[in-house]
Amino acid sequence: MNTVINNEQSTAAQAPAAVETAQRVETERECIRPSVNIFETENGYVLEAELPGVNKDGLSVSLEGNFLTLEGRRQNQGVPGVEPLYRESIPADFRRVFQLDPAIDKANISAKIEQGILTITLPKAAESKPRKIAVA
Amino acid sequence: MTLTRWQRTDGCGTATCRPTNSVDDEWGQLFEAFGTVFDSPTQWSPAVDLYESNDLVTVKAEIPGLKKEDIEITLQDGLLVLAGERKDARNCPTEQAPEQLPGRFQRTISLPYQVNAGAIKAAYVDGILTVELPKAEEAKPKQIKIEFN
Numbered sequence: 001m002n003t004v005i006n007n008e009q010s011t012a013a014q015a016p017a018a019v020e021t022a023q024r025v026e027t028e029r030e031c032i033r034p035s036v037n038i039f040e041t042e043n044g045y046v047l048e049a050e051l052p053g054v055n056k057d058g059l060s061v062s063l064e065g066n067f068l069t070l071e072g073r074r075q076n077q078g079v080p081g082v083e084p085l086y087r088e089s090i091p092a093d094f095r096r097v098f099q100l101d102p103a104i105d106k107a108n109i110s111a112k113i114e115q116g117i118l119t120i121t122l123p124k125a126a127e128s129k130p131r132k133i134a135v136a
Numbered sequence: 137m138t139l140t141r142w143q144r145t146d147g148c149g150t151a152t153c154r155p156t157n158s159v160d161d162e163w164g165q166l167f168e169a170f171g172t173v174f175d176s177p178t179q180w181s182p183a184v185d186l187y188e189s190n191d192l193v194t195v196k197a198e199i200p201g202l203k204k205e206d207i208e209i210t211l212q213d214g215l216l217v218l219a220g221e222r223k224d225a226r227n228c229p230t231e232q233a234p235e236q237l238p239g240r241f242q243r244t245i246s247l248p249y250q251v252n253a254g255a256i257k258a259a260y261v262d263g264i265l266t267v268e269l270p271k272a273e274e275a276k277p278k279q280i281k282i283e284f285n
């Protein structure tokens with residue numbers, strides 16, 4: 001069990017421990033998927049998402065069953081009252097949904113956001129960590 | 137004025153591949169267009185926006201996850217260069233293909249107006265770098281009084 005996340009494009013043959021879902025976004029606003037990096041550490045997983053322009057007030061991280069939803073409303077985009085002369089950034093908010101590995105201890109998930117990088121720490125429950133069994 | 141982003145053909149460092157123009161077009165733009173944003177062959181390439189009001193040219197770049205001291209802003213010969221380095225704090229491999237790349241970025245913006253270099257202000261908030269460049273007096277719009285005899 002070493003896959004934590006699978007993007008929608010990956011083959012169904014794999015049996016991932018956690019799958020990113022392609023759930024339909026039911027909001028009216030157009031949303032974009034933030035880039036994420038996911039690391040496995042000794043104690044669990046760390047998910048880092050890029051949310052430029054989102055601060056603590058515009059951020060929502062919610063857990064529903066096994067689904068973790070990140071939503072970020074941008075606040076520092078554009079110049080009020082001024083049309084861009086040239087634009088590469090996408091004027092939309094962020095949203096991405098992940099299905100979690102059942103081994104994750106959902107009660108102890110923590111999140112912080114700093115300069116547009118959201119870091120979510122997903123610890124593994126104690127019973128799912130590897131342990132030595134003494135031989136009598 | 138048309139503004140086209142220079143694009144690496146391998147799509148590296150960008151979230152999506154956009155169609156590219158021919159090399160001739162790119163070089164043509166390099167020499168004729170003001171207000172053009174160029175990529176440099178660096179590890180990643182943040183999105184840059186340009187805004188213009190009567191007194192100011194504002195440049196915004198999405199560069200999440202940097203430290204203020206790792207951002208370099210230079211202005212020379214009407215070219216504003218934004219550069220910096222995102223340091224990768226983690227050595228452990230990612231679970232999927234990494235979507236955020238560590239390393240250097242550099243974007244060069246050919247400013248559409250002369251600016252007052254002494255009065256440039258920069259701020260880095262929520263992963264967005266904002267550089268405000270006040271237009272030089274001669275670049276500001278002026279009312280011309282016409283006198284009728």
